[in-house]
Structure formats: structure tokens, C-alpha cells
Amino acid sequence: MTTDQLAAWSALGDRTRRTLFERLTERPSAVGELAKGLPVSRPAVSQHLKVLKDAGLVVGQPVGNRRIYAINPDGLSALRAELDRFWTSAMTAYKAAVEQPQKEEP
Amino acid sequence: MTTPATATSIRHEVVVEAPIEHAFSVFTKGFGSFKPPEHNMLGVDIAETVFELTEGGSVYDKGVDGSECRWARVLAYDPPNRVVISWDISPQWQIETDHAKTSEVDVRFIAETPDRTRVELEHRNIDRHGDGWEAVREGVDANDGWPLYLRRFADVVAA
Numbered sequence: 409m410t411t412d413q414l415a416a417w418s419a420l421g422d423r424t425r426r427t428l429f430e431r432l433t434e435r436p437s438a439v440g441e442l443a444k445g446l447p448v449s450r451p452a453v454s455q456h457l458k459v460l461k462d463a464g465l466v467v468g469q470p471v472g473n474r475r476i477y478a479i480n481p482d483g484l485s486a487l488r489a490e491l492d493r494f495w496t497s498a499m500t501a502y503k504a505a506v507e508q509p510q511k512e513e514p
Numbered sequence: 515m516t517t518p519a520t521a522t523s524i525r526h527e528v529v530v531e532a533p534i535e536h537a538f539s540v541f542t543k544g545f546g547s548f549k550p551p552e553h554n555m556l557g558v559d560i561a562e563t564v565f566e567l568t569e570g571g572s573v574y575d576k577g578v579d580g581s582e583c584r585w586a587r588v589l590a591y592d593p594p595n596r597v598v599i600s601w602d603i604s605p606q607w608q609i610e611t612d613h614a615k616t617s618e619v620d621v622r623f624i625a626e627t628p629d630r631t632r633v634e635l636e637h638r639n640i641d642r643h644g645d646g647w648e649a650v651r652e653g654v655d656a657n658d659g660w661p662l663y664l665r666r667f668a669d670v671v672a673a
Binding site: 487499504507 | 524526528530531532536537540541544547548549550553601605633635637640643
């Protein structure tokens with residue numbers, strides 16, 4: 409069942425990402441601050457943030473030469489993103505199904 | 515806080531090389547032939563997806579063990595031009611029984627030529643599922659103590 413759930417839900421299935429997300433609910437932060445005290449590298453933190461961002465859970469804003477991450481205030485966006493993926497996939501498969509040569513009796 | 519209209523709907527459009535009747539028929543009767551298979555709320559594989567071709571009908575998945583999952587209602591059925599179904603699936607990817615919390619999918623078929631059809635799909639009123647995060651939060655609480663992150667998230671969203 410977990411694989412069918414909301415992208416956000418699975419994005420938060422990872423312990424490190426939960427920690428990052430929880431920190432961001434406390435205050436918006438840059439990658440460097442988020443990485444502090446975590447047993448993962450800074451590039452790994454950036455990668456985790458990308459997953460959270462793709463799931464619509466966080467947003468990143470450039471401030472000066474840094475990027476400040478914050479949780480996405482629009483809770484709908486994760487659901488939209490999930491439905492968008494569903495229909496993108498469905499419509500592509502639909503086009504293929506419609507354009508299949510019609511079966512003819514031999 | 516009001517949500518911009520664009521945030522509550524999704525639009526997709528596809529042009530298919532087929533007459534309008536065929537395009538409509540594949541979308542409705544043949545829905546199971548293209549529905550992403552990973553979206554399955556049954557505990558078993560889907561044997562068949564049934565799209566009842568009448569207003570007031572249902573769209574449901576039939577499992578290989580005979581179980582059924584009714585996940586949409588046919589709100590409008592106007593072949594070969596238009597079909598509207600509800601989306602009775604919650605953000606937790608479970609059946610939503612409260613119809614006030616369901617969105618809808620409006621699909622229009624436009625013949626560009628006798629052999630080409632444009633299909634416009636709008637999935638709208640997604641915000642009606644809006645209590646989703648609240649429900650996720652409660653599910654989490656009931657579910658042997660996940661951390662507080664979703665509660666905080668919901669609080670921020672509600673602020």
C-alpha cells in the first residue's frame with residue numbers, strides 16, 4: 409500500500425528527510441544550517457531537499473548567494489503533483505491505446 | 515487565505531489520431547487499458563476496471579479475488595462529446611465516502627478532423643480534498659506515534 413500513497417508520504421518515509429522537514433517547520437534554513445549535526449554530507453542533504461521539493465513539501469528561495477528552504481505553505485500542491493503525475497501517465501497510455509491499430513477479424 | 519483558481523485544478527490535453535467515437539469509447543469503456551496499474555487500492559491485482567456507461571454509474575476496479583473498489587461516480591455521460599466522473603479517492607489514496615470531499619474530472623472530446631480528436635481533461639476542485647492533511651495527521655497520531663512533523667505542517671498550512 410505504501411507505494412500507492414501520496415508522493416509526499418513516501419518522501420517523508422525516510423528518516424533523514426523527516427528530520428530535515430521537521431527542522432524546516434521550525435524555521436526556514438539554508439542547506440549548511442540543515443546539515444549541521446546530521447550524520448550525512450551536505451550534498452546528501454541537498455539531494456534529500458530535492459526529493460522533498462519534488463514532492464511539493466518544501467520550497468527553495470534564493471537569498472543572496474544562498475538558497476533558503478522553507479516548507480511549502482500550500483498543502484494542496486503535493487496532492488496536485490500526485491494527480492498531475494497520474495494523469496500525465498494515464499494520458500500518455502491513453503493515446504497509445506487509442507491509436508493502436510483496430511483489431512480486424514482474420 | 516484564498517487559493518488561486520489555478521491551484522485547485524489540473525489540465526491535460528492530448529490529440530489522438532482517431533475518430534471521436536473511438537476516442538470516447540477507449541477513454542470510457544477502455545479505461546482499464548490505460549489506467550496506471552500502480553494506482554491500485556485493492557490488496558490484490560486488478561482483473562478488470564469497469565466503467566459503467568451511464569450517468570449515475572460507477573467506475574470500479576475488480577480484483578482477481580472478486581473484491582471491488584468503487585472509486586468514481588459517473589456524473590455526466592454524453593457520448594461522444596463529454597464525460598465527467600468524480601474522484602472519490604482521498605489524499606491518503608483511500609476511498610473517500612464523504613462526497614463533499616471529492617473532486618471531479620471533466621473530459622471533453624473535440625473532433626479536429628474525422629480522424630483526429632482533441633481530448634481536454636480537467637481535474638478540478640482538488641481543494642475539496644482539503645482536509646487531507648488533517649486526516650493524514652490524525653492517521654499518523656493513531657498510527658503508533660509518527661513524529662510531530664505533520665502536525666506542525668498542518669498548523670502552518672492552516673495559519
